[in-house]
Amino acid sequence: MDKSKLNQLLVQMSLEEKIGQLTQFTPQYLGRENGELTGVLGDFEVEQVYLDSLGSILNADSFEDMVEIQREHLKHDRLKIPLVFMRDIIHGYRTIFPIPLGLGATFDPDLIEEMAHQSGSEAASEGVQVTFSPMADLSRDARWGRVMEGTGEDSFLNAKMSASMVKGYQGQPGILAHDPSRIAACVKHYAGYGAVLAGRDYSTVDFSRITLYQDYLPAFQSAIEAGAKLVMPAFTLFEGVPATASKYLLKEVLREYLKFDGATISDWGSVDKFITMHIAGNQQRASELALNAGLDMDMMSGAFVRGLKQAVAEGAVDVADIDTAVYRMLELKNDLGLFEDPYRQFGENHATNEVFGEKIRANARKVATKSIVLLKNKNVLPLDTKIRIGVTGPLGDSQKILGAWSSLGKHSDAVSLATGLQKRFDHVELIPLPTSSDPADYANIDVIVAGLGEREDDTGESACKTNIELPEDQVVLLKRLQHTGKPIVGVIFAGRPLVLTNVVGLLDAILYAWFPGTEGGNALADLISGVSLPQGRLPMTFPRASGQVPIYYNTPRNGSPANDQNPSKFTSRYVDCENAPLFSFGYGLGYGDVHYGTPTIDNKVLTDNRDIKIEIALNNTSMYGSIETIQCYAGSSITEIVRPEVELKHWQQVEIPAGSTKKITFTISSDDLAYVHSDLNREADKGAFIVRIGSSATNYQELSLVYR
Numbered sequence: 001m002d003k004s005k006l007n008q009l010l011v012q013m014s015l016e017e018k019i020g021q022l023t024q025f026t027p028q029y030l031g032r033e034n035g036e037l038t039g040v041l042g043d044f045e046v047e048q049v050y051l052d053s054l055g056s057i058l059n060a061d062s063f064e065d066m067v068e069i070q071r072e073h074l075k076h077d078r079l080k081i082p083l084v085f086m087r088d089i090i091h092g093y094r095t096i097f098p099i100p101l102g103l104g105a106t107f108d109p110d111l112i113e114e115m116a117h118q119s120g121s122e123a124a125s126e127g128v129q130v131t132f133s134p135m136a137d138l139s140r141d142a143r144w145g146r147v148m149e150g151t152g153e154d155s156f157l158n159a160k161m162s163a164s165m166v167k168g169y170q171g172q173p174g175i176l177a178h179d180p181s182r183i184a185a186c187v188k189h190y191a192g193y194g195a196v197l198a199g200r201d202y203s204t205v206d207f208s209r210i211t212l213y214q215d216y217l218p219a220f221q222s223a224i225e226a227g228a229k230l231v232m233p234a235f236t237l238f239e240g241v242p243a244t245a246s247k248y249l250l251k252e253v254l255r256e257y258l259k260f261d262g263a264t265i266s267d268w269g270s271v272d273k274f275i276t277m278h279i280a281g282n283q284q285r286a287s288e289l290a291l292n293a294g295l296d297m298d299m300m301s302g303a304f305v306r307g308l309k310q311a312v313a314e315g316a317v318d319v320a321d322i323d324t325a326v327y328r329m330l331e332l333k334n335d336l337g338l339f340e341d342p343y344r345q346f347g348e349n350h351a352t353n354e355v356f357g358e359k360i361r362a363n364a365r366k367v368a369t370k371s372i373v374l375l376k377n378k379n380v381l382p383l384d385t386k387i388r389i390g391v392t393g394p395l396g397d398s399q400k401i402l403g404a405w406s407s408l409g410k411h412s413d414a415v416s417l418a419t420g421l422q423k424r425f426d427h428v429e430l431i432p433l434p435t436s437s438d439p440a441d442y443a444n445i446d447v448i449v450a451g452l453g454e455r456e457d458d459t460g461e462s463a464c465k466t467n468i469e470l471p472e473d474q475v476v477l478l479k480r481l482q483h484t485g486k487p488i489v490g491v492i493f494a495g496r497p498l499v500l501t502n503v504v505g506l507l508d509a510i511l512y513a514w515f516p517g518t519e520g521g522n523a524l525a526d527l528i529s530g531v532s533l534p535q536g537r538l539p540m541t542f543p544r545a546s547g548q549v550p551i552y553y554n555t556p557r558n559g560s561p562a563n564d565q566n567p568s569k570f571t572s573r574y575v576d577c578e579n580a581p582l583f584s585f586g587y588g589l590g591y592g593d594v595h596y597g598t599p600t601i602d603n604k605v606l607t608d609n610r611d612i613k614i615e616i617a618l619n620n621t622s623m624y625g626s627i628e629t630i631q632c633y634a635g636s637s638i639t640e641i642v643r644p645e646v647e648l649k650h651w652q653q654v655e656i657p658a659g660s661t662k663k664i665t666f667t668i669s670s671d672d673l674a675y676v677h678s679d680l681n682r683e684a685d686k687g688a689f690i691v692r693i694g695s696s697a698t699n700y701q702e703l704s705l706v707y708r
Ligand code: BGC
Pocket: 038, 039, 058, 088, 132, 188, 267, 268, 461
C-alpha cells in the first residue's frame, strides 16, 4: 500500500479502534483454546470493540489457527486492517538449532544469519510474521536463567550476532513484503535486563549511563542498524523507571541516539507491572505512563484497552501521540505486505509443514557441531568407530536437549546422544543408572561417554539458580565410574556456564554441548568420531565457584588488583577461591595442536591516518586439522575513566590443515581504542596502548604500541 494511504486509514479510525490497534493478545482472548502461554494470563474482560479492531496476536499455535483468526478478524474489523502474528522464534520453530548461547559459541555471524533465515522461513511458512528475536541482552551472571537466550558476555560479539540474526530473519531492506520466507525481527529486551540483581529474573537493575552506552547498547544498535522492525523494552528498570515507562530510554536514546524508526512493543504484561512496582495506582495511570514514554503496543497487560480512553478524556494522553503509535503499527503491517495479502503468499489453504526440511535439519546439525566446545581432551578424542562405547548419565539417552524457548520443536524429533552414537559407532551399549562401579562389568567397554548437565526446564525465563554447580548426584556418578578404570568422556548439556571444578579431574574429555537442538546427538557423534572438528569457543566465562558470579573477562581495573599466584591482604580477592575463572571467555580446544608464532607489526605508532597491521603465523603440528578462532583484544594504558585492560576488537576463524602454517593479519585502527567517556561520547585516548592476540581472553601474546 502506498504510504500516504496509511494516513488516510488512520484518520478514519475511531479512538477505540486506534487503541485496539495498539493491543496484542494471545488467541485465548478471542475465546480460542490453543496458543502458547509464555506469561500469566490476565483475568479481565475486553470490550468487543477492542477485540474487533485488535492489532496483533502472539503465540498462535498453527497455520490453521492463524488463518482462521485472520479470516474472522477481517470480517469484524470495520476498516479491514489485518492482524499481525508474532511469536518467539528464538532458535528454531520446529527444527531446533542450538540455544543462542551456543550460537554465540560458534563465533560465526554468517552461519547465524543463515540459521536465522532458515528458522524464520520455517516459521513463516506456518503463518508467523514477526519473531521476538534476537535477544541482544548482555549476560554476565550465569545464575540468570535467560543467559541461554543471548550470545554471551561480550558486547562486540553480541553486536555481530544480533545484526546477523536480524539480517537472516528480514533479508535485504524492503524485501519483507515480497519474500514470504522472511519475517520481521523484534530486538529485545531493551536494555540491561541481563544486569538483574543477584541473577534473579525480573529483579532490580541499576547501572550507569556509561555502562548503558558502552556495554548494553551496542547489540541493540547493530540490530537497529541492520533494520530491526521492532524493539521490545525490558521488564527491568533504568534509573529507577521501568524501561517500558522510560522516556529517556524510549525517546532520547532509542529515537534520537539510536535513530530507531520502527515500532516498540512491551514485554508480556509489562505495563501492568507498573502497578506492582507502585509507580501507578491503576491501569489508566499505567497506560498513560507507557504511551507517553513512547510505547506503541501493549502486549498482554490489557492496560491500553482498559485505561487509555479515559486517560485521553482526562487530557493525560494526547491523541496525536496515539496516532504516532498507530501509524507505526500500520507501517509494520504495510512493510510485511499484509494489506495486499494478510496470508503472505501462503494462501488460506496452505498445509502445515509437519515434515522437516532435510536442508534445515542438515544446517541444524552443522550449527550444533560448530557450537559445541571441547573443554578438555587427555588424548581420548576423537574415538575410532570400532571402539566399544558405554553410554550413561542422566542425559546420555535423553531427547530433552532442545533447550528452553524451543517453540514447536518436539522432543520426540530430537536425536539423543546415545542415538547419534549408535548410528556412527559399531558398538554402543547403554549403561542404565544406577551404574555399577565394578570393573568386571565393563569388560566389553573401552570408553564411557556420560551425558551430564542440567534440566532444560531449569534454564530460560524465570529459571534462575543460586548454585550453578553440576548436580551432586552426577559428581557421585563420575566418582563411581572412575573405579572402572575406563576413560570417561563427559558431554555436558546446559543453558548456562556451570561450575565444573569438582568434575574436571574426573573426566578425561569434556564436550560442552549447551542444548544443541534437534540434531544434537548427530552433531555430537560427528565430533566424537572426528568426522567434524570441534571449534566452539566460550562466549561466557566459566567460574570455578558459584560465588564468583557475575564474572566476565572485561571487568574494569581496580585499585587493589590481586595476584592469584601470590595472594596478599588488602587486594581484591576471595579468601576461599582464586579470582581466575575455570575456563575463560574465548576458550575452546580443537583436536589439532596449533602453535601461535610471535606477532610482528609493520609500525609501532598508530595515527588517525595510519593503521597498524599485525601479522601472526599459526602452525598446526598435529595430525588433525584445526579451526582456530584467533582473537585480538586491545585497550589503552591510561584512560579518562577506569576501564578494562582490554576488550575484544576482532577475531578471525581460520582452518589450519594438519601439518600446515597459516599467516593471519589484523588491522588496528584508532576506532579499536574508542570507548564511552564521561560525557557519553565515544572516542579514543592518545598515548600507549596494548594489543593481545591469542586463543582466548587469558591465553595471548601482548604488544605495546602508541596512538599519536
Ligand atoms: C518474555 C519475552 C517474550 C514474551 C512473549 C515474555 O515473558 O520476557 O522474551 O518475547 O514473553 O512470549
